[in-house]
Amino acid sequence: MNSSSLPQRSTVRKKKKPARKRKKRGFFRNLFRVFLVCLFLLIAAGGWLYLAPSAKNTRYLIADTLITTQHRYMAKYIIGEDELKNRVAEYNERFQEMGNEVDTHNIEPDPVVEDKPLVEIEKVTGTGYTGYVMIVNDPTKVRLGVPDKTGSGETLSSMVARTGAIAGVNGGGFADPNWKGNGFKPIGLVISQGKLFYNGLGGKKSTQIVGLDKEGKMIAGNYTLDELSKMGVQEAVTFQPRIIVNGKGLIKNAAEGWGIAPRTAMGQRADGALLFVVIDGRQPGYSIGANLYDVQQIMLKHGAVIAANLDGGSSTVLVKDNAILNKPSSQYGERYLPTAFLVFEHPEQADIKNIWEGLDPSKIDAGKKRSH
Secondary structure (H helix, E strand, O other), X not given: OHHHHHHHHXXXXXXXXXXXXXXXXXXXXXXXXXXXXXXXXXXXXXHHHHHOHHHXXXXXXXXXXXXXXXXXXXXXXXXXXXXXXXXXXXXXXXHHHHOOOOOOOOXXXXXXXXXXXXXXXXXXXXXXXXXXXXXXXXXXXXXXXXXXXXXXXXXXXXHHHHHOOOEEEEOOOEOOHHHOOOOOOEOOEEEEOOEEEEEOOOOOOEEEEEEEEOXXXXXXXXXXXXXXXXXXXXXXXXXXXXXXXXXXXXXXXXXXXXXXXOEEEEXXXXXXXXXXXXXXXXXXXXXXXXXXXXXXXXXXXXXXXXXXXXXXXXXXXXXXXXXEOOOXXXXXXXXXXXXXXXXXXXXXXXXXXXXXXXXXXXHOOOOOOOOO
């Protein structure tokens, strides 16, 4: 009985080996098929993106988004190098035009503003983005903050804590060679407490300003230094574009929205309340970002009669009560900034000194390693 069963066991074992080989061959065959399907889809998608007329808007959306990042050069692989140059020049020209219309808005402060909290925070969401709207009910409580050390910018959370502010958002842009800038060389002008802290205009006569006058009225648009002085501008930075003027949006649609990115913007309602919109981005699964049309629509929905873009990208940050409310996109944490709009309960007590006094803007090394 045992001798007759042994060959049968041996035969069974020999039959299993070919079965395992067939399973292995079947697995790799299926894997190869999946690879071929993915390759086909990739080629088809690439062909559609680069060749199909219907993909033009998608190509420009991708290119515009890359233009707002440190990988701007990659946009040439999407739309070509010549078109990239044309696109950037076209935006600069368009942004300049958006700042030229004369702003005629006046503010009529809410008589019960004292019964409202100075700062209100509201979360906002939309297609692909998450962020916040900070409402400052008394615009006269805002001051432009600057770093406290020569040669280096300062993080917003540090600036808020050091000055005793109750809230703040990032302000104007700065020279950022190879995206390794130290945050100490602002672009354009910096005005704080009615004093010109920094003039980096060079030979330019005018610049796009975002700021406030003595009464807390928001000023945004293209102005000369002389005009700013006559208007009594107290707090201001250079940045663009202005996206709302005299109650109307200047960006027609999402295609003109300059790509998808983290955003910061400032606006004002007719009652004087300031609106700061902060949108997170570059974080799939949480928030990809918004275009300027999205930001404009958020502002209009909240009653803005004037609004302008501020520095965005990895500089975008919102601090309230010494806590960072949003999620900055920089993998290194908060960036070192040259300016920030800060909110104070008692702004007359704010100690903000001019750290650029006596310095030649043309000789400031924007990429010099920070001392802290």
